[in-house]
Amino acid sequence: MGLAVARELTRRHPRASVCVLEREAAIGTHQTGHNSGVIHAGVYYTPGSLKAQLCVEGARELYAYCEGRGIASEACGKVILATDPSELSRLDELERRAKANGVPGLRRLAARDIEALEPHARGVAGLHSPNTGIVDFAAVARAYAQDVLETGGVVTSGCGVEGVEVKARSLLLTHARGATEAGHAIFCAGAWSDRLAVLAGADPDPRIVPFRGAYLRLVPARRQLVRSLIYPVPDPSLPFLGVHLSRHLDGDVLIGPTALLAGARDAYRLRKVRRGDLLNTLAWPGSWRMFRRWWRTGLTELGHATLRSTLVRAAARYVPELRAQDVEPAASFAGVRAQALGRDGRLVDDFVFSATSRALHVRNAPSPAATSSLAIGRYVAGEAERGFGLEP
Numbered sequence: 001m002g003l004a005v006a007r008e009l010t011r012r013h014p015r016a017s018v019c020v021l022e023r024e025a026a027i028g029t030h031q032t033g034h035n036s037g038v039i040h041a042g043v044y045y046t047p048g049s050l051k052a053q054l055c056v057e058g059a060r061e062l063y064a065y066c067e068g069r070g071i072a073s074e075a076c077g078k079v080i081l082a083t084d085p086s087e088l089s090r091l092d093e094l095e096r097r098a099k100a101n102g103v104p105g106l107r108r109l110a111a112r113d114i115e116a117l118e119p120h121a122r123g124v125a126g127l128h129s130p131n132t133g134i135v136d137f138a139a140v141a142r143a144y145a146q147d148v149l150e151t152g153g154v155v156t157s158g159c160g161v162e163g164v165e166v167k168a169r170s171l172l173l174t175h176a177r178g179a180t181e182a183g184h185a186i187f188c189a190g191a192w193s194d195r196l197a198v199l200a201g202a203d204p205d206p207r208i209v210p211f212r213g214a215y216l217r218l219v220p221a222r223r224q225l226v227r228s229l230i231y232p233v234p235d236p237s238l239p240f241l242g243v244h245l246s247r248h249l250d251g252d253v254l255i256g257p258t259a260l261l262a263g264a265r266d267a268y269r270l271r272k273v274r275r276g277d278l279l280n281t282l283a284w285p286g287s288w289r290m291f292r293r294w295w296r297t298g299l300t301e302l303g304h305a306t307l308r309s310t311l312v313r314a315a316a317r318y319v320p321e322l323r324a325q326d327v328e329p330a331a332s333f334a335g336v337r338a339q340a341l342g343r344d345g346r347l348v349d350d351f352v353f354s355a356t357s358r359a360l361h362v363r364n365a366p367s368p369a370a371t372s373s374l375a376i377g378r379y380v381a382g383e384a385e386r387g388f389g390l391e392p
């Protein structure tokens with residue numbers, strides 16, 4: 001997000017001094033480099049929401065951007081499968097949303113149509129979204145960084161911001177390399193966005209609660225079980241959950257992700273715990289409200305995360321031939337989802353942007369924010385022009 005916003009600002013305001021401060025040594029170390037790599041088409045999102053608007057625009061722009069920059073991407077298409085008649089009303093709702101959102105080429109599938117698209121998949125009905133595709137988002141982020149540099153901006157890595165002081169005419173950001181005084185700042189810190197927002201004077205609500213997403217992968221000899229992307233019909237109250245099968249550009253086919261409450265905001269290993277992160281989660285009233293409401297779902301997710309056979313069984317609902325011996329762990333793909341959680345226990349679904357003195361904050365940028373990044377960059381740059389009084 002930070003690079004997409006900086007890219008847009010340097011293009012619109014070539015004389016402005018734009019500097020990206022990145023904590024890690026490399027670009028795309030966190031969510032952007034550890035995700036399913038799917039260019040979403042905009043099927044799921046509530047019509048009129050920011051997600052709906054920015055995903056449909058963002059996907060279109062991202063394909064064009066990748067083509068222009070020589071980044072591999074492929075509109076391989078996706079099927080969303082109902083495996084039980086009880087899911088049909090939710091499938092109808094998805095179809096309605098997709099049409100309202102202007103998702104290109106969406107088509108309803110009868111059971112007999114599924115085989116032509118995914119010969120090993122089964123369902124009672126489905127949707128086909130031909131414009132859903134795949135890309136390596138870390139490669140996209142590296143290209144955004146290159147754009148920032150080419151249009152006069154600066155990207156400084158190894159520069160974690162630790163303090164924010166609001167002064168009369170500027171913000172003083174203290175960081176690992178000293179301090180930077182800026183007229184304005186836009187904070188895009190993913191899983192740490194709440195912490196930086198609070199440092200800048202914002203309300204602690206919503207808090208980020210990390211969920212670890214792990215994957216299995218098909219062994220090479222069984223990759224032919226999946227041609228492109230096979231997704232379930234999501235539960236509308238937990239739309240980010242649902243085991244899917246996704247082909248990656250390098251040929252790998254992943255199964256996942258799981259969604260297990262994590263002990264650290266960078267819990268790329270299952271057992272990684274950071275005391276501060278865990279306390280932050282447990283001390284938040286919303287966490288307990290969430291546990292009370294969703295404990296059953298939590299147990300299912302715990303099963304997916306700890307027992308390989310449970311995850312395989314969930315995926316075998318869509319691809320019945322799938323067996324435990326067809327998969328192996330794919331530890332390097334594990335990601336940590338920054339889930340914004342309200343004090344009232346509400347899992348915040350839509351993108352959330354907010355403001356404090358001289359600053360804007362991206363407070364919730366879950367999936368499909370990577371798909372939507374160019375559109376989000378434009379949206380936030382527009383907010384910055386209004387909020388900071390920049391001449392468009």
Ligand SMILES: Cc1cc2nc3c(=O)[nH]c(=O)nc-3n(C[C@H](O)[C@H](O)[C@H](O)COP(=O)(O)OP(=O)(O)OC[C@H]3O[C@@H](n4cnc5c(N)ncnc54)[C@H](O)[C@@H]3O)c2cc1C
Nearest residue numbers: 001023030031032035036038160161190213366368369371
């Ligand atoms: C398992 C999983 C699967 C997903 N699948 C998809 C998908 O298929 N398609 C899709 O569109 N989206 C997907 N997403 C969502 C997508 O990855 C995120 O929405 C997107 O990458 C968010 O980008 P970001 O810049 O907000 O966060 P990040 O990529 O996490 O970046 C935040 C950056 O802020 C830096 N930072 C943090 N604190 C500081 C500090 N104090 N000082 C300086 N820098 C700091 C971090 O080092 C990091 O580089 C998925 C996410 C997960 C976790």
